[in-house]
Amino acid sequence: MTAVNENWNAAWREQMLPTLADERWDLIVIGGGISGAGIVREAARRGWRCLLLEQRDFAWGTSSRSSKMVHGGLRYIAKGQWRLTRDSVRERQRLLDEAPGLVEPMSFLMPHYRGGFPGPRVLSGLLSIYDALAGRRSHRFHDAQQLRFLTPGLKEHDLVGGTRFVDALTDDARLVMRVLHEARADGAVVLNGLRVTQVLREDGRVCGVEVEDGESGNALQLRCAVLAVATGAWAERLRPSDSPRQLRPLRGSHLLLPGWRLPVAQALTFLHARDRRPVFVFPWEGATVVGTTDLDHREDLDQSASISGEELDYLLAACTQAFPAAELTATDVLSTWAGVRPVVGAAGEHQGKPSNETREHVLWQEPGCVTLAGGKLTTFRPQAIEVLKACADMLGRAFEDDAAPVFAAVQPSPIPGLSPQQWRRLAGRHGRDLPRLAQLIAEVGQETVGATDTLWAELAFACEAEMVLHLDDLLLRRTRLGLLLARGSEEHFAAIRTLCQPRLAWSDERWQAEIQRYRLLWQRDHGLPEVTP
Structure with missing residues (x-):
């Protein structure tokens, strides 16, 4: 079976689904965030027959709601976490290169x-x-x-x-998509909207999964030689019921302000006067990010995390502390986001302050299955290598880290009408798909959406070739227009519809339903928290 198709979209997905059960996969990866993407990319590069399943959308969870930092973690040195810091700074340089x-x-x-x-x-x-x-x-x-x-x-x-x-x-969601595109180019099958409802076991060994299609409701049983679970904060869901609970979900919330309202040319980090925790303010995509909080997340993980009123006040207080003359208020906020960090921590009464928990990862193993718990965005590649070494042992295969590049080199090929800075941005985000994007730029034009750096052609490309199943996939993860433009980019809905509805093959009724769904989702997950009287 070949996984690579020029149009990686809903129509391709519909054709692919009935064929999945016919394969005996070497590896099935559960989870479409940066950890799962890294695992499937490294496995595909080595010729494994591999399938990635994501229950919602790629980077739907923490991998699109991080602090956007690819960093070594200066505070890890103070905590004596030398190996984590060393690996992080090395991987940071690899990604920069x-x-x-x-x-x-x-x-x-x-x-x-x-x-x-x-x-x-x-x-x-x-x-x-x-x-x-x-x-x-x-x-x-x-x-x-x-x-x-x-x-x-x-x-x-x-x-x-x-x-x-x-x-x-970085743009964390685009980083995930770039890694997934590399995996697909090497033969991996990558699908969203497929929820694993059960892990299948025979003779005490994991042998596959039962899956439900979130779009049709149909069920599938899929077989594999080994299973890798990389579901972040959900990592304990599929473990045996008698396994100890070790994950401590921690929420980190952020504000996005218009760049003109708090203009900064570089990042500023300082200790919040209230609790002496490090917070930061930095420029991102033409806007300004303020973050982050670090709190126990006790809400239902199946509901998207969102900022609380207390967190909003905390982050605005940080702005006032560092930039008192700016006089920032909640009315200045463009959008918000909250991610849930999958931290492996102490249980029950032994828990300390959230910020004191280690960001180290661990592997949980049972016959036929390896689960990755914890970890950092920056170190997704060595984490993937560690998971695959454990999987290879179960398969009786040799495995080593050959330190090969994660990303294929992008050959310089200027696009008429675009500046070198625009070309660099597009090459970084789209990699080997840049020639296809260049064709769409010639067709759609070189205009950007509003005051953002995002081209209208990038929306067209995402609709045609980046597995957009819902409008929030397009506006919150394939692009970040829903965060960068006021009210989730509402004033551009008509133009987005003209460009995207035909490419998505959605009826008028489907488009209206998606708009209504997106507005509710945006207000709940990315707007300001409701004020209780």
């Missing part, structure tokens, strides 16, 4: 105030270790006068100066 335009360096500034902690010397010491692990020096101190130019509007009272270092940012 392999995916320019998608993963980009970003300067971070930590201001120092008289009597505050950490002071310049302490932070410089930590950053020297950070730089040594990364193999390059990237930090320096700036005095208060320099900071006035680097970060206008920053609170000046008692300001001593600030320390600058370099990490990286």
Whole structure:
């Protein structure tokens, strides 16, 4: 069976579904976030017959609602997590080298105030270790006068100066899609809207899964030699009922502000006055992100996480603390998002502060099945290698990390009418699909949607070749227009319909139903929290 099809869309999905049960898969991966994408990409590259199943949409969970940072985790050094920091800075550099335009360096500034902690010397010491692990020096101190130019509007009272270092940012949902496209190019079958309802076992060994199609309701039984579970915060759902519960879901919420309302040229990180937790403000996609919280998430995981009123107040207080003259209020917020981190932590009364939990991952194994719990976006590749080594042992296969690139190199091929910066952005986000996108740019034009950097042609491409099943797939994950434009990009709905409805083959009734569904979803998950009287 060949998985690669020029139009990876709902019509292709409908043709593919009846054939899945005919295959005896080497590997089935459950979970379409960055962890599952990494696993299926590395398996497909090695010639395994592999299938990825996602119950909702690719990057629907934490992988589209992260803090967008590809970083080593400076605070992990202070906690003595040397291996995690080392792996993170190495993978950060790998991604910067392999995916320019998608993963980009970003300067971070930590201001120092008289009597505050950490002071310049302490932070410089930590950053020297950070730089040594990364193999390059990237930090320096700036005095208060320099900071006035680097970060206008920053609170000046008692300001001593600030320390600058370099990490990286990404579009997390596009990172997932780029990895999945690479997996498909190497023969993987990748499907969304398929929920695993049961793990099948024979003679004490996992042998497959029972699946329900979220679009039709039809059920399938699929067989595999080994199963990899990479479902993030849902990782315990499919484990045997007598397995100990070890996951501690933690919620991190964020605000997105218009870039003009809080203009910053680089990231700012500082300790919140309320609880001394690190928070940050940084530029992203022409807007400004403020984050993050770190709270136990006690709500139903099957319901999309959203910001609470207390978290909104906390993040606005952080803005006031760092930029008092901006006088930001809730009315300035463009959109919000909340992700649930799959943290492996202590249980019950032994739980400490959420921010003290390790971000290390662990593997849970039973015959025929490997479950990945915990982990970080930055280290998705070594996590995938570790999972596949365990799977290979169960299959009796040899396996080693050959350190091959995750992403195929994109050959320089300028697109008429686009600047080098636009080309870099598109090459990073679309990789080997850039020639197809260039054809659509020639057809649709070079215009961007509103004040964003997103081309209308990118919407067309997503509809034709990126498995869009619902409108939120298109506006919240294939593109980020639903976050970057007011009210979820409502003023552009008519133009989006003209371009996208024919490509999605949706009837007028289907389009109206999708619009209604999207509006409700956006307000619940990405709008401001309801104020209780």
